[in-house]
Amino acid sequence: MDEYQDLNHGQYRIIKSLVPPGVDRNICVVGDPNQSIYGFRGSNVKYFKRFIKDYPDTKVIRLTQNYRSSRTILDGSYQVIKPQNKDTFQERTYSEIDGPKTIFVFETDSEKAEAVAIGKTIEKLIGGIGFHSIDFGLVDGQQHDRNVSFSDFAVLYRTAEQNRVLSEVFDTAGIPYQTASRENVLNTKYISELISLLKVIEGTGSYADLERCLKITTPTLNTKAIQNLKNWGYENRFSLESALMNARRFPINKMGKANQMKLGDILNKIFEIRQNTKKMSIKEKLLFLLEKTKISTSSDWSQKTNDSLKHIIDVFESIDPKKADFFKIVALQTDTDIYNHQSECVALMTMHAAKGLEFPVVFIAGCENGLLPFQPFDGDVSDIEEERRLFYVAMTRARERLYITFAKKRKRFGKIEKRTLSPFVQQIEKNLLTHHTKIPGKRTKTGPLQLKLF
Numbered sequence: 270m271d272e273y274q275d276l277n278h279g280q281y282r283i284i285k286s287l288v289p290p291g292v293d294r295n296i297c298v299v300g301d302p303n304q305s306i307y308g309f310r311g312s313n314v315k316y317f318k319r320f321i322k323d324y325p326d327t328k329v330i331r332l333t334q335n336y337r338s339s340r341t342i343l344d345g346s347y348q349v350i351k352p353q354n355k356d357t358f359q360e361r362t363y364s365e366i367d368g369p370k371t372i373f374v375f376e377t378d379s380e381k382a383e384a385v386a387i388g389k390t391i392e393k394l395i396g397g398i399g400f401h402s403i404d405f406g407l408v409d410g411q412q413h414d415r416n417v418s419f420s421d422f423a424v425l426y427r428t429a430e431q432n433r434v435l436s437e438v439f440d441t442a443g444i445p446y447q448t449a450s451r452e453n454v455l456n457t458k459y460i461s462e463l464i465s466l467l468k469v470i471e472g473t474g475s476y477a478d479l480e481r482c483l484k485i486t487t488p489t490l491n492t493k494a495i496q497n498l499k500n501w502g503y504e505n506r507f508s509l510e511s512a513l514m515n516a517r518r519f520p521i522n523k524m525g526k527a528n529q530m531k532l533g534d535i536l537n538k539i540f541e542i543r544q545n546t547k548k549m550s551i552k553e554k555l556l557f558l559l560e561k562t563k564i565s566t567s568s569d570w571s572q573k574t575n576d577s578l579k580h581i582i583d584v585f586e587s588i589d590p591k592k593a594d595f596f597k598i599v600a601l602q603t604d605t606d607i608y609n610h611q612s613e614c615v616a617l618m619t620m621h622a623a624k625g626l627e628f629p630v631v632f633i634a635g636c637e638n639g640l641l642p643f644q645p646f647d648g649d650v651s652d653i654e655e656e657r658r659l660f661y662v663a664m665t666r667a668r669e670r671l672y673i674t675f676a677k678k679r680k681r682f683g684k685i686e687k688r689t690l691s692p693f694v695q696q697i698e699k700n701l702l703t704h705h706t707k708i709p710g711k712r713t714k715t716g717p718l719q720l721k722l723f
Contacts, residue, residue, distance in 0.1 A: 270284065270296075270297075270298045270299070271298075271299045271300070272299070272300055273298040273299060273300030273316075273317055273320070274300040274301055274302050274304060274305040274312075274314055274317045275300075275305060275306075275307050275310075275312040276312060276313070276316040276317065277310065277311035277312045277313065277316075278311065278313070278316075279311075281316045284296070285323065290323045290324055294324055294326070296324070298320060300317055302314050302317050302318065303350050303658055303661055303662075304624065304658060304661070304662050305317065305655065305658055306620075306621060306624065306655060306658050306659045306662055307621075308651075308652050308655045331360050332362075333360050333361070333362050333363060334362065334363060334364070334365075335362045335363065335364045335366075335665075336364075336366075337364075337366075337627050337665070337668055338364055338366065338665055338667060338668055339364060339366045339367060339368025339369070339668070339669060340363075340364050340365075340366065340367065340368065341368055341369060341370055341371060341372060341671075341701060342364075342368070342372065342664060342665065342667050342668075342671050343362060343363065343364045343665070344698075344701055345372050345664060345671070345697045345698075345701050345702075346661050346664040346665050347361055347362070348696055348697050348698060348701075349657065349660055349661050349664065349693050349694075349696055349697060350657060350658065350661045351696075352657070352696070366668075368668075368669045368670065369669070369670055371700075371701055371702055371703040372671045372672075372673060372697065372701055372702055372703070373670070373671070373672045373673070373702075373703050373705060374672075374673045374674075374675075374690075374694065374702050374703065374704045374705065375387075375390075375672060375673070375674040375675070375705050375706075376675060376677065376690075376704065376705070376706045377674065377675070377676050377677070377706075378676065378677055378678065379676050379677070379678050379679070380431070380434050380635075380676045380678075380679045380680065381434055381438065382676065383434075383634060383635070383674050383675070383676045384434050384435045384437075384438035384439070384634075385438055385442075386674060386705075387424055387435070387438075387632050387634065387672070387674060388438055388439060388442045388444055390632075390672065391419075391422055391444060391615060391630075392442070392444070394417055394422075394630065394670075395417060395418070395419065417629060417630065418613060419444070419445055419446075419613055419614050419615050420610075420612065420613050420614060420615075420616075421628060421629040421630055422615040422616070422628060422629075422630045422631075422632070423615070423616040423617075423618065423623065423626070423628040423630070423631050423632070423666065424615060424616070424617050424618075424631075424632045424634055425618060425619070425620050425623050425631060425632065425633050425634065425663045425666065426617075426618075426619060426620070426633075426634045426635050427619070427620060427635055427640045427641055427643050427659075428619070428635075428640065428643070429619060431634055431635050431640075432448055432617055435617055435634065436448065436617065439615070439617075444615060445613065445614040445615065446614050446615040446616070446617050447576075447609060447612050447614040447615075447616060447617070448617045448618070449616055449617070449618035449622050449623075457574050457577040458574055459485065459564050459574050460574060460577045460578060460581070461481060462481050462482050462484055462485045462564075463482075463485070463555060463558060463559070463562075463564070463578070464581075465477075465478035465479070465481040465482040466478075466482035466485065466486075466558055466562070467554060467555065467558060469482055469509070469513075469539060470539060470542055470543050470546065470554070470558070471543075472510050472543075474509050474510075475509055476499050476502060476503075476509055476512075478509070479495075479498075479509055479513075480495055480499070483495060483535070485562040485564050486535050486538070486562060487562070488531045488534055488535065489531075489535075490528060490531055490532060490535070491528070494524055494525075494528040494531075494532070497521055497522065497523050497524040497528075498512070498516065498521055498524065498532065500522075500523075501516075501521045501522055501524075504522075513536055513539065516532060516536060517533065517536050517537075517540075538561070542557070542558070542561060545557070551582070552582045555578070555581070555582060580609065616628065620633075620659050620660070620662060620663040621659070623662070623663060623666050624662055626666060627666055627667075627668055628666060628667060628668065629667075629668045629669045629670065630667065630669060630670045630671075630672070631663070631664075631666050631667035631670070631671055631672070632672040632673075632674060633660075633663050633664065633671070633672070633673050633674065634674050635674070635675065635676070635679070636660075636673045636674060636675045636690065636691040636693070636694050637675045637676065637679065637688040637689065637690065637691055638688070638689050638690070638691055638692060639681070639686075639688065640691070641656060641659075641660055641691040641693055641694075642656030642657070642691075642692075642693070643656060646681075646682045656693075657693060660691070660693045673694055673702075675688060675690055675691070675694075676688055
């Protein structure tokens with residue numbers, strides 16, 4: 270079993286039932302207790318530490334060489350995780366990979382300035398994204414160790430809310446990016462409605478799916494008529510499929526004649542589409558539904574919606590699922606599943622979503638007390654050691670260069686707050702850190718230099 274450090278109580282009991290201690294001890298587990306970060310899902314690192322007690326004759330093989338990150342990154346991450354490593358399970362990992370001798374720390378005035386600093390640094394390392402980047406002093410014109418592309422960069426953050434300012438600044442700067450977030454893709458305008466409509470067409474939808482997809486049908490029903498339909502279905506204990514079949518034959522209580530006729534038109538279209546799409550693939554069905562709804566003529570169809578639709582089609586075309594499998598995959602996708610490895614874009618994602626991934630250059634944004642460790646509005650930090658492990662995971666996603674950024678002021682819970690550097694960062698030795706307070710590649714007040722012709 271892999272990722273054993275993420276076990277929850279139910280999984281622990283299942284494993285003990287499959288392999289009872291003292292009977293048939295044919296079991297092998299792999300895990301890293303320093304990467305136990307899913308306490309909010311019920312996982313607990315204590316089950317990892319209990320393994321040797323459950324199986325006393327266990328042979329422990331410690332993998333101590335890291336083949337991903339440079340020495341500097343490992344040294345810094347060790348100093349962060351060291352305070353919680355008080356048992357014999359832990360051994361310091363080492364690396365033979367060279368890289369920059371320090372971790373870079375950017376101090377900025379605000380969260381927007383932080384996003385700008387990250388964008389400027391990416392532009393500098395890329396070599397400029399405009400024709401005159403060197404001329405205007407935005408990059409230094411020097412060659413770095415190797416060529417880098419946008420897909421070599423990841424910006425990690427503790428809360429999804431931090432994505433908003435980052436994406437706004439990247440849009441303005443023309444930096445291509447992808448947000449690795451399941452919610453970001455599936456809750457994009459028109460995408461959730463489209464998937465709900467497909468579920469209704471396939472006969473696997475719920476009343477919530479019907480209510481959602483009626484927003485994009487023509488004609489449509491008002492809120493009161495939809496509630497009448499739902500109440501009628503609940504009173505008669507109809508599944509949605511049964512309710513749709515019976516609504517074509519019997520009048521619905523308290524629904525006026527005009528709405529009854531509209532519902533009849535909608536149901537006729539649903540069953541007509543169902544008949545016409547029987548032999549189509551998932552991609553063909555989604556595109557067919559686009560044409561048959563008012564989405565196709567909508568003026569607010571955005572590039573984000575288009576990208577989300579393309580992602581869904583790409584995922585399901587690659588695995589060619591059956592009808593039932595399609596909806597299971599939609600339901601079970603995680604943030605990490607949304608990340609497109611082939612996309613030539615900077616990755617924006619939460620620290621949790623980044624687990625298992627790696628990038629040549631990583632920025633950890635919002636390294637401030639209150640975000641790392643995370644403190645909710647109305648309470649204390651729930652598990653400071655898990656927050657420490659989460660920061661450790663974020664640091665070790667970087668292979669070559671690691672940037673830590675924080676803002677002196679940030680808007681949280683509706684008001685501007687003063688911020689201080691995360692205590693986790695302060696545990697890293699000063700000789701491993703290079704502090705910057707100036708935005709990289711910032712233009713000088715004198716403006717661009719006039720280029721000489723000769």
